[in-house]
Amino acid sequence: MSAEPTPLRQNVKRRENERAILAAAEKVFAEAGYGGATMQLIADVAGLPKANVHYYFQTKEELYRQVVSNIFDIWLQAAGSFDGATGPAEGIGAYIDAKMELSRTHPDGSKVWASEVMHGAPIIQDYLENILVEWTEGRARVIQGWIDAGRMDPISPHHLLYLIWATTQHYADFGHQVETLNGNVPLTAAQWDEAKTAVKTIVLKGIGVCG
Amino acid sequence: MSAEPTPLRQNVKRRENERAILAAAEKVFAEAGYGGATMQLIADVAGLPKANVHYYFQTKEELYRQVVSNIFDIWLQAAGSFDGATGPAEGIGAYIDAKMELSRTHPDGSKVWASEVMHGAPIIQDYLENILVEWTEGRARVIQGWIDAGRMDPISPHHLLYLIWATTQHYADFGHQVETLNGNVPLTAAQWDEAKTAVKTIVLKGIGVCG
DNA sequence: GGATTTTCTGACCATATGGTCAAAATTATG
DNA sequence: CATAATTTTGACCATATGGTCAGAAAATCC
Numbered sequence: 001m002s003a004e005p006t007p008l009r010q011n012v013k014r015r016e017n018e019r020a021i022l023a024a025a026e027k028v029f030a031e032a033g034y035g036g037a038t039m040q041l042i043a044d045v046a047g048l049p050k051a052n053v054h055y056y057f058q059t060k061e062e063l064y065r066q067v068v069s070n071i072f073d074i075w076l077q078a079a080g081s082f083d084g085a086t087g088p089a090e091g092i093g094a095y096i097d098a099k100m101e102l103s104r105t106h107p108d109g110s111k112v113w114a115s116e117v118m119h120g121a122p123i124i125q126d127y128l129e130n131i132l133v134e135w136t137e138g139r140a141r142v143i144q145g146w147i148d149a150g151r152m153d154p155i156s157p158h159h160l161l162y163l164i165w166a167t168t169q170h171y172a173d174f175g176h177q178v179e180t181l182n183g184n185v186p187l188t189a190a191q192w193d194e195a196k197t198a199v200k201t202i203v204l205k206g207i208g209v210c211g
Numbered sequence: 212m213s214a215e216p217t218p219l220r221q222n223v224k225r226r227e228n229e230r231a232i233l234a235a236a237e238k239v240f241a242e243a244g245y246g247g248a249t250m251q252l253i254a255d256v257a258g259l260p261k262a263n264v265h266y267y268f269q270t271k272e273e274l275y276r277q278v279v280s281n282i283f284d285i286w287l288q289a290a291g292s293f294d295g296a297t298g299p300a301e302g303i304g305a306y307i308d309a310k311m312e313l314s315r316t317h318p319d320g321s322k323v324w325a326s327e328v329m330h331g332a333p334i335i336q337d338y339l340e341n342i343l344v345e346w347t348e349g350r351a352r353v354i355q356g357w358i359d360a361g362r363m364d365p366i367s368p369h370h371l372l373y374l375i376w377a378t379t380q381h382y383a384d385f386g387h388q389v390e391t392l393n394g395n396v397p398l399t400a401a402q403w404d405e406a407k408t409a410v411k412t413i414v415l416k417g418i419g420v421c422g
Numbered sequence: 423g424g425a426t427t428t429t430c431t432g433a434c435c436a437t438a439t440g441g442t443c444a445a446a447a448t449t450a451t452g
Numbered sequence: 453c454a455t456a457a458t459t460t461t462g463a464c465c466a467t468a469t470g471g472t473c474a475g476a477a478a479a480t481c482c
Contacts, residue, residue, distance in 0.1 A: 030329075032246060037246070117385050153412075153416075156406075159410065166380070169377070173328075181339075199370065201417070205418075
């Protein structure tokens, strides 16, 4: 009937299982931390026997590394909204929007990343030292260019980036606290918009850029 | 020589041991998370046999609860710098300074708090729902008062507080990342000042307050 | 349809961990 | 100094966990 049905289906199954395991792992790692997460629980959430999880990912650390790696890719993707901007209002505004959206749709990933960094980034130090450093230096140069061109106030680019990262990720990492302070209910769509607006307003005005 | 030497010395010894254990626990919990921390390692860092730690703190959870409780007290203390301010520039500026100083001098505590909240605050949910909610609502009302008096822009007080918390705590919780992006060396005193200034500048200008 | 590769899984193992306990050591008390 | 209270500690236990493995089951291939 078709040219290569078997190797395709085979790969599909493998990919599906790996995807289910990775999704379960991200959730469990986010909720319990690396030390608190158990392979048994990950297997249960993925709907597989534990031994089957070990068939696809030999060790807990290997599985964890994969999860963190995926998260980092998504993170970098959102970071792309910075590029191609014609100025600070557009670039930084879009970046804040993208990162807020990421916090809303992908809070578990953000938490795993935060946990990893908080514990000294034992697994992904190489990511930090290479990819993240390079990305950050590049954007810092762009921001410095805007400053030199008089398009925004002279703010230390690094500290500006930290403020944006911290604030946007706060809505994921501290989502539980935000929810508690919101009367124990999650933010509504309107409240998310309000949050985005507030952050963009403060940051853009704070660096001397008109929205 | 003195009135009550024995009961005093006794209490002193107990207090000293408890303090040493709590300090060690805060460090270990911050570095490894609740699940990754072991009573054995806490005992080693405190310089005591494990059984002795269990003599003062029956269970790991009880020890952890104490650590988090102490951290929350310190957190609230810094929050006091908000009060007594005559206006937003003074109040928010002092608050940012206090929280940045806390991140610099007490990063482990900040990390433990962050970890706890990120994992759903299983231990200190009551703190959040009572003390933190009350504190936050009170400060939000103060900020709203400033807005109503036209002393700052109409920014959602809650989101402003989140931005301040997130940004200041970022220097503790993500201290490792900041250090990596700083060429693998900790921030100098001058760089800490630069950070404080940058944060205060952005926030105060961002909400329409002249420094 | 038999051979072969891949996937699945229950049972099992070594180790680490939170916690216990009884007895020793130390300190207080009369 | 004898007695009582407090503190210290090594040895020990039950349990949980990461990981293994041999064989069953399924899928693939000739």
